[in-house]
Amino acid sequence: MTDVDHGRGRRVLITGLAGTLAGRLALALEADEDVEYVGGVDLTQPSHELSRTEFIRADLRNPLVAKVIESTRVDTIVHLSVTSEPGAVGGRGRMKELNVIGTMQMLAAAQRAPRVRTLVVRSSTAVYGSHYRDPALFREDSHPRAVPRGGYTQDVTEVETYTRAFGRRRQDVDTTILRLANVIGPDVHSTTTRYFSLPVIPTVLGYDPRLQLLQVDDAVQVMHESSKGGHPGVYNVAGPGVIYLSQAARMTGRPTVSIPARLTGPLSNVLRPFSGVDFTSEQLPLLQFGRVGAITRLRNEFDFEPRYSTRAALQQFIDSGRVTPVIDRTRLVGLEARLGDALSRTLKRVT
Amino acid sequence: MSSTTEAQIIRLDSRRRGGEPTATTRRRDRRAAAVPQALFPPTPVFDAAAATDLEHAIRGMLAFIRRRLSGDYPIDDYGFDQDLTEHVIMPLSRPLYQRWWRVRALGIANVPDSGGALLVANHAGTLPFDAVMTKLSVYDEHPSRRHVRELAADLALKAPIIGSLARKTGNTLANADDAVGLLTAGELVGVWPEGFKGISKPYRDRYKLQRFGRGGFVEVAMRAGVSIIPVATIGSEEIYPIVANVRPLARLLGFPYFPVTWQFPLLGPLGLVPLPSKWVIEFGEPIRTDQYGPEAADDPMLVVEITNRVRDTIQQMIYRNLMGRRSIFF
Numbered sequence: 001m002t003d004v005d006h007g008r009g010r011r012v013l014i015t016g017l018a019g020t021l022a023g024r025l026a027l028a029l030e031a032d033e034d035v036e037y038v039g040g041v042d043l044t045q046p047s048h049e050l051s052r053t054e055f056i057r058a059d060l061r062n063p064l065v066a067k068v069i070e071s072t073r074v075d076t077i078v079h080l081s082v083t084s085e086p087g088a089v090g091g092r093g094r095m096k097e098l099n100v101i102g103t104m105q106m107l108a109a110a111q112r113a114p115r116v117r118t119l120v121v122r123s124s125t126a127v128y129g130s131h132y133r134d135p136a137l138f139r140e141d142s143h144p145r146a147v148p149r150g151g152y153t154q155d156v157t158e159v160e161t162y163t164r165a166f167g168r169r170r171q172d173v174d175t176t177i178l179r180l181a182n183v184i185g186p187d188v189h190s191t192t193t194r195y196f197s198l199p200v201i202p203t204v205l206g207y208d209p210r211l212q213l214l215q216v217d218d219a220v221q222v223m224h225e226s227s228k229g230g231h232p233g234v235y236n237v238a239g240p241g242v243i244y245l246s247q248a249a250r251m252t253g254r255p256t257v258s259i260p261a262r263l264t265g266p267l268s269n270v271l272r273p274f275s276g277v278d279f280t281s282e283q284l285p286l287l288q289f290g291r292v293g294a295i296t297r298l299r300n301e302f303d304f305e306p307r308y309s310t311r312a313a314l315q316q317f318i319d320s321g322r323v324t325p326v327i328d329r330t331r332l333v334g335l336e337a338r339l340g341d342a343l344s345r346t347l348k349r350v351t
Numbered sequence: 352m353s354s355t356t357e358a359q360i361i362r363l364d365s366r367r368r369g370g371e372p373t374a375t376t377r378r379r380d381r382r383a384a385a386v387p388q389a390l391f392p393p394t395p396v397f398d399a400a401a402a403t404d405l406e407h408a409i410r411g412m413l414a415f416i417r418r419r420l421s422g423d424y425p426i427d428d429y430g431f432d433q434d435l436t437e438h439v440i441m442p443l444s445r446p447l448y449q450r451w452w453r454v455r456a457l458g459i460a461n462v463p464d465s466g467g468a469l470l471v472a473n474h475a476g477t478l479p480f481d482a483v484m485t486k487l488s489v490y491d492e493h494p495s496r497r498h499v500r501e502l503a504a505d506l507a508l509k510a511p512i513i514g515s516l517a518r519k520t521g522n523t524l525a526n527a528d529d530a531v532g533l534l535t536a537g538e539l540v541g542v543w544p545e546g547f548k549g550i551s552k553p554y555r556d557r558y559k560l561q562r563f564g565r566g567g568f569v570e571v572a573m574r575a576g577v578s579i580i581p582v583a584t585i586g587s588e589e590i591y592p593i594v595a596n597v598r599p600l601a602r603l604l605g606f607p608y609f610p611v612t613w614q615f616p617l618l619g620p621l622g623l624v625p626l627p628s629k630w631v632i633e634f635g636e637p638i639r640t641d642q643y644g645p646e647a648a649d650d651p652m653l654v655v656e657i658t659n660r661v662r663d664t665i666q667q668m669i670y671r672n673l674m675g676r677r678s679i680f681f
Binding site for chain 1: 409424432
């Protein structure tokens with residue numbers, strides 16, 4: 001396949017192919033006639049049924065990556081190999097290695113590859129942190145209140161720093177940084193989806209944060225568009241609108257339990273094996289003060305309008321059957337009508 | 352006055368029992384008939400119109416409960432929950448507005464029917480009841496029933512329960528980004544530039560305006576190209592008259608101030624009841640900023656000048672209204 005001469009079509013390499021977003025993007029690229037070649041790098045086998053994507057088992061931290069970029073002769077790299085869950089990769093130390101050192105090596109190799117014209121890097125709105133003195137809507141040029149001290153936030157911040165450095169050195173490359181909100185969808189398995197699937201949703205006592213979600217189809221479409229080039233810059237990507245955590249919990253029909261902020265850490269450590277939710281101390285401010293990015297730039301400069309609002313994304317996730325509501329909405333509507341009718345009958349009798 | 356009590360009892364009973372008069376109903380009918388008419392004057396519990404109103408109210412309440420239980424209500428990007436504000440918070444604060452402080456709103460016509468404007472008001476009263484009353488005043492008295500979106504202190508938004516409640520009732524953090532965003536979206540924004548300095552000042556300094564921040568509100572108005580509406584609130588100073596501020600205790604508890612008022616902590620929990628002063632909220636004539644253009648926000652001299660003009664206007668409005676009042680409580 002690598003023998004085919006550089007023709008009309010684009011040649012795309014995806015890192016972190018085993019992830020849901022990467023797999024979905026590979027499927028979209030396979031269906032795209034303008035894409036001549038799709039390659040994917042990861043350590044584990046991709047989970048999606050891919051037909052013409054070439055899977056390359058490689059570690060991004062290995063200098064071999066330069067050979068992969070060279071031999072596949074790709075002109076576009078979509079870097080999705082940044083994980084947010086230490087549990088899935090075997091600990092925080094390894095997660096940092098894979099995220100930060102992997103990105104560093106990959107970008108170093110890409111800088112040497114003259115064919116590369118487009119680079120898309122997945123980041124997260126987590127770079128903004130979460131603080132009570134934050135504005136209600138983060139713009140792409142907002143700076144976080146507190147410098148992240150560790151964890152996923154620090155990883156994505158460093159990944160962005162390396163990416164910006166790459167952009168400065170290779171000004172001929174369209175470098176796009178996508179700051180995705182929490183991605184949700186029927187086929188997504190993340191901390192967010194596991195959290196909303198818990199039988200009882202834990203919240204922080206006295207706090208009700210605003211949340212912002214991104215439907216997986218919209219995420220894939222934005223990445224696909226970015227991979228075509230011509231969208232340099234940093235963009236927040238999220239569904240329009242926000243919901244309160246309490247509102248989201250009501251929508252899922254699950255009861256909530258309020259936990260005092262001081263107890264969240266110890267409790268989540270005890271419950272982690274049962275819940276499967278990595279509720280690290282990093283997530284505590286998010287559950288207190290929330291985090292919302294402004295998507296004005298995505299709409300006006302990128303020219304993309306997400307199909308699913310934050311609310312619709314959650315509703316679609318619920319409707320897909322991933323969460324079985326304890327309190328059913330149609331039954332609530334029925335109950336309301338019955339009570340109302342009973343009331344009007346009673347009132348007719350007494351007048 | 353549609354029917355007598357006696358007739359009602361028979362009708363209800365006969366319907367419940369399918370119309371067949373049984374031994375029990377007949378006995379009860381006789382007993383009812385035996386009761387002297389004077390004990391049960393023939394006043395119906397409801398007339399038809401009252402019943403329709405009641406049904407309307409209860410059906411509205413049921414719909415509200417259903418919406419809350421299923422998460423079926425909209426909020427805006429800043430977290431304003433209009434459903435909760437209009438159906439719970441405002442009905443709860445309306446008795447304070449109408450009965451307790453008997454607020455009189457003056458010059459409400461100075462608030463525009465649509466489009467952005469910045470309400471700038473004096474701040475007093477230990478707890479920010481003046482902000483709650485101003486919001487209710489504009490919503491209840493203005494023909495367009497507009498919501499004032501308040502710019503709140505960061506410490507208020509940090510506090511548990513109060514912080515989320517503040518966001519839900521339309522508050523957002525007092526910063527330029529949020530304020531300009533709301534104003535350009537055509538919202539009415541309210542700001543109390545004296546901040547903690549105004550709200551925590553001792554009673555002897557009542558109605559003396561403190562420093563108006565650093566004029567950030569003027570920059571915001573200029574950048575958004577909206578008018579500033581000066582607002583003077585009379586009566587808010589007397590709800591918890593502050594005698595002293597216990598700084599060590601405030602520092603210990605992490606509060607911006609710890610007030611000793613006439614009634615608190617002397618009267619214990621009863622001391623939390625605000626005094627029923629008579630309030631006036633006057634909305635002054637708009638001060639335009641659009642003629643300067645958004646670049647003027649970078650001209651500190653002009654910003655200071657307009658800040659002082661707004662401050663003086665509000666101080667004059669306060670003095671005028673203070674002269675006009677007979678006593679603190681009437």
